Each structure stands twice: as C-alpha cells, then as structure tokens.
Amino acid sequence: MVIKSVNLETVCGITSTIPDNEYNEVAFAGKSNVGKSSLINALMNRKSLARISSQPGKTQTINFYNVNDAMYLVDLPGYGYANANIEIKAKWGQMIENYLHTSKKLQAVFLLIDIRHEPSDNDIMMYDWMVNQGFAPIIIATKSDKLKKSQIAAHIKTIKDVLHVKPGTVVIPFSSMSKEGRDEIWNLIDSLVFDEETLLAMKQEEEAKREAKSAAKRAAASQPHKKERWKKTGKPVAKKTKERRDKAKSKKSVNNHKKK
Template sequence: MKIKNPSLEKIAVKKEQYPHPNLSEIALAGRSNVGKSSLINSLVNRKNLARTSSKPGKTRTINFYNIDDKFRLVDLPGYGYAAVSKSEKDDWGQIIEGYLYDRENLKEVFLLVDIRHEPTDNDLMMYNWIKDMGFSGYVIATKLDKVGKSKLQQYIKVIAQKLGIEDRKKIIYYSAETKENRDYIYKLMSEILG
C-alpha cells in the first residue's frame, strides 16, 4: 500500500458533520494517550498530519483522514482520561457511540492499547463492544519500542488474557518510531477494504 496524498478531511462531533459515506472507513479506538495520532502519522508517512499531544484527552472530536480518496482512517476521541469531568466523559461516550452505531460505511474498528500496560476495564468494554458489533477484534499494541524484545510475548499474553483473545494473531504489536509491522497493517487494511 502506497499512500501519496493523505489529508484531514473533516472534524466532527455530530452525525450531520460527518463526511459523505462514499468511502470505506477504518476507525481507531483507544484510551487517551495510547498513540492513535502517532499511528496515523506513521502509517501515512507524515510527521504532523494527526496532531499528537503530551497531554492526554486532547482529541475531543472525530477526525476523518482521507487516504488518497480510497478510504478514510477515523480517529475517535480517546476515552478513560481521569482529569476530565464526568459530563465531559459522557459526551465523549455519546460521540463515539453515535459514530460506531450509525456509520454504514465503517468496515473495521481497531482497538489500540499500550503494550506496556494491562488493558483497562474501559479497554475491555470497548473490545467487547467491537466484537458484539460483528467486527474482527484486531488490537494494535502500540509503543513497542519502549519494551524489550525478550519480554514481548509476556506483554502479548497479558493483553490476550485481559481481553479474552484466543487467537493471538489478532494482536499486532507496533512501533510508530521504527514502523515495525507497518507493512502487516497495510496488508490487513487492504484485505478489510477488499
């Protein structure tokens, strides 16, 4: 997969603000600060297409990235950030749910988790929802460059156990720094998009 001209097509909160459903979409879900923006930037070979922040909880909108007019990557608001009010968390939940329930051109949802930490109860809830909605249940374990290779299988085991994943091939470890497994994610996206 060669990506030539990615762009931020639309920033939305409500359904009427979404772009026209003329392109297939792959959504990225995960906690605040899990590395969704870094993953997008590294997949599309741009440093700052998706804005990264050292402060978690910055993405409060759904960001639609147009990938060469072939499909969209959709960055959902990060969940589970403790320093925001309950009403704000509820708003984010409604924004995420509204998109996931109603988007007929949504082909797949990847859950991102930080490889260094056991998935949270929020991750488990999101993962179960993804599976219940009929999606494949792929998990991208980010920040691979922050762990030693010798402990990799240990970290994968913890993720698999917490989320109840039997097929460990569904857990893709990834580093936005080294781009390890980028080609595999490209291949997977090509299969999903048909």
C-alpha cells in the same frame, strides 16, 4: 499502500452528522495517550498530520482522513482520560457509539492497547462493547519499542488473556519509532478495504514504480562519474568560468606589461 495524498477532510463533534462517505473506512480507537496520533502519522508517512499533544484527552472529535481518494482512516476520540469530567466522558462515548452504529462504510475497528501494561478497565469495557455490537476488533499493541524483543510475546499473551479475546483475534505489536508493524497493519487494511481486482492493480502499480526506480538507478550507475570538461559540454556556466579566467589572464598580462 503507497501514500499519494492524505488530508483531514471532515471533523465531527457531538452534534455533527456522520458523513455518508463514498469510500470504505477503518477506524482507530484507544484510550488517551496510547499513541494513536503517533500511529496515524506513521501510517501516513507524515510528521504532524495528527496532532500529538502532551495533554491527554485533547482529541474531542471524530476525524476523517481521506487517503489517496480511495479510503478513509477514522480517528475516534480517546477515552479514559482521568481528568475529564463525567459529562465530557459521556459525550466521547456517545460520539464513538453514534459513529459505529451510523457509518455505512466501516469495515474494521482497530483497538490500541499500550503493550507495556495490562489493559485497563476502560480498555476491557471498550473491547467488550465492540464485540457485543458485532465487531471483531483488531488489537494494535503500541509502544513495542519500550520493551525488549524477548518480552513482546509474553505481553501480547497478557493482553489477550485480560481482554478474553475471541480465538483468531489479530494482535499486532507496533512502534512509531521503529515503524515495526506498519506494513502488517497496511496489508491488513488493504485486504479489508479493497476488492481483489483493486488490490492486484495497486500491486502492479507499486511493482512498476519499483522497477522504474531500479532502472533509473542502473542507468545512473552506468554513466561515467567524472564530469566532462567545459570545452566538451559547452554549458553556459562553463563558458562564464572561461570568460572570468580569460579576463583574469588579460588583466595579469596588462599588469606585467606596465611593470616592464
């Protein structure tokens, strides 16, 4: 998807009412410090749309990002932060459960797992809970740049085995540094959120923009690289340059005359 506009439209806390949005939604869940904010910023081509904090567990709200006035990307609170007290953990769980049960436009849930480590007990609990609620979570294995290419397949297998994922579950390795997996995630989101007619229109629009950009480059390449002299262009800046030169010549002529 080509990102034309994106804004944080709605922020919901524990007592907030889940908005009845007009457009379809996809939600992102994951434990604290799994790289969810970095993922959202990478998907949106923004550096600081979702705030990245050095303090895990900072996100305590459900954030609704309106994308192109066509869909919503929903950032769920991070779970599993060890230093959070029992009351806060319970509230985060209530918020996530409330949203998943309440939203009428939710099309898919993406569950983020750190590819470097085995899924934690909280990850397993979240995955099992989502499945029991009738969802089929799509796994995003974050921080893939921290591993060698040769290690990725084995770590993905570990994630699948530990979570006991259902056959056909999609697992996408992702890196916010290299943007590996970004296009794959967006292609999947597009197929889940939009109908075939809308997808075709979006594809045609993107192809038209690419062709226009290529045509502009070809036209620029066909132009002579050497700039025309001021006498031919008649540009105001060139005229000013001529005036300064004429003035300098006149002054030089006067000085030479005085010397004589």
